[in-house]
Amino acid sequence: MAENASYFEIPKTCKAGCVIDEGPNFRVEVQDVPVPEPGPDQVLLRLNATGICYSDLHYMLNDLGFGPMSQFGVRSAGHEGAGVVVKVGSNVTTWKVGDRGGVKPCWNCCMNCALCWDGQHETYCEKGLQTGFQVAGTYQQYILSPANYTTRIPDGVDDFYAGPIMCSGSTIYRSLMESRLKAGDWAVFPGAGGGVGHMGVQLAKAIGLRVIGVDGGDEKRELCVRLGCDAFVDFTKVNDVAAEVMKITGHGAQGVFVTAGNAAAYASAPGMLGVGGKLMCIGLPPAGSCIVGAHPAEFVLKNLHVIGTKVGSMKDTDAAMDFAARGLLKPIYEKFPLKDLPAAVDKLRAGKVAGRCVVDFNS
Structure with a gap:
């Protein structure tokens, strides 16, 4: 009882x-x-x-x-x-x-x-x-x-921060860890202004990555710039998002973290990557609505890796909470x-x- x-x-x-x-x-x-x-x-x-x-x-x-x-x-x-x-x-x-x-x-x-x-x-x-x-x-x-x-x-993390970190923060933390990107690498976040993406931007900056936010509209641009994105690509104003990312990075990003669960984000992601790049699948589209899009030759010739990551573990959640307690993650x-x-x-x-x-x- x-x-x-x-x-x-x-x-x-x-x-x-x-x-x-x-x-x-x-x-x-x-x-x-x-x-x-x-x-x-x-x-x-x-x-x-x-x-x-x-x-x-x-x-x-x-x-x-x-x-x-x-x-x-x-x-x-x-x-x-x-x-x-x-x-x-x-x-x-x-x-x-x-x-x-x-x-x-x-x-x-x-x-x-x-x-x-x-x-x-x-x-x-x-x-x-x-x-x-x-x-x-x-x-x-x-x-x-x-x-x-x-x-x-933990003390110092209020409930309005802690709630979203239980999913969004720990989920993107797990994906960042599994990508094995290192300080100085380029990380692209389609959906950067969303619930998962904006926390990914903060955590990526905290571990020393260079970050490109991809999203639509001035409100999302303002948010991404405020959170520290090194560059922002507005898909409502750019005809070829992948080409714009290539222009910014020179030879392509080391990682693309697809937090947006839509066909367009997954279709464009392979073209943003450089040789050996990691395509991290996070956002969930409706069943049957899309695939990770590119001809197999692109994966072969660029040695691309496709990795799906689910929600964060207990350990991941504690780690994300620690970033918040240190003021490095603010939902x-x-x-x-x-x-x-x-x-x-x-x-x-x-x-x-x-x-x-x-x-x-x-x-």
Whole structure:
């Protein structure tokens, strides 16, 4: 039986953004849902903030080919939650009421296989569960989290930073590490002004890379320049983005980090790379909508590498949090009150977000 919280009054119900008519015509409504009871090895978190990620939209659109979230009885998407522990299960000794914690895209994994043991790939565990798809997500204020897979939030990192870092920050950190780029190399970020891309720009600069941001519009340009991009290419004003990148770099970039989940970004990426370049696949397009585009000869003649990276591990998340604690990673976000969560989702779906949308559960 779970211990009673000493410092928090836990309600019977809480607010949650629930998907209605999942599929291409989905909408989100804020509804009352029951507050769950933690099992012996779980904690109950009261979230203060959640980021809104485009993967949430994919789950609600049901366009990735994974089947609907409703097959698991899940109605609330979201996987970027930050808050406080308000109740702990009877077996939990590593967390106490009042500790700050967060929930990531991977909700849990088996912790008993080679992937879970290597410190990098537990998010690929066959028994892993995805937050906001197979279990209730962070659009719900009170949610459960396995005690052994909940992320601690360090002092100096507020919840509105910590929420987006749970997914966007740790995901792009993992991709940067797997690219093995070194200081002075050129890194290109299609989608640089988006939720994942703008954190990639900051982390890339922090480790000494030269950065080219690719995105559309003056707002995205201003953001990318402010975050330290060495150059910016506006795809709405340049006919050939790859040619422009080649002009800037001389012989092509060492890495292209495709954070934008669309066909155009993946089609142009190989042409931006120099010999031995790494094409890092991060953004998820709808199923069947595109491929990584280039004739095989381009891959052969330029010795190109194509690497897909999923969300960050526990270790990656802690590392990204450390960058934030040192002031080197500052998520850019627009804050929405809980009642406007549906509007925030719609704004992201319309492609009108620079940085991240973050929902404040307490406003």
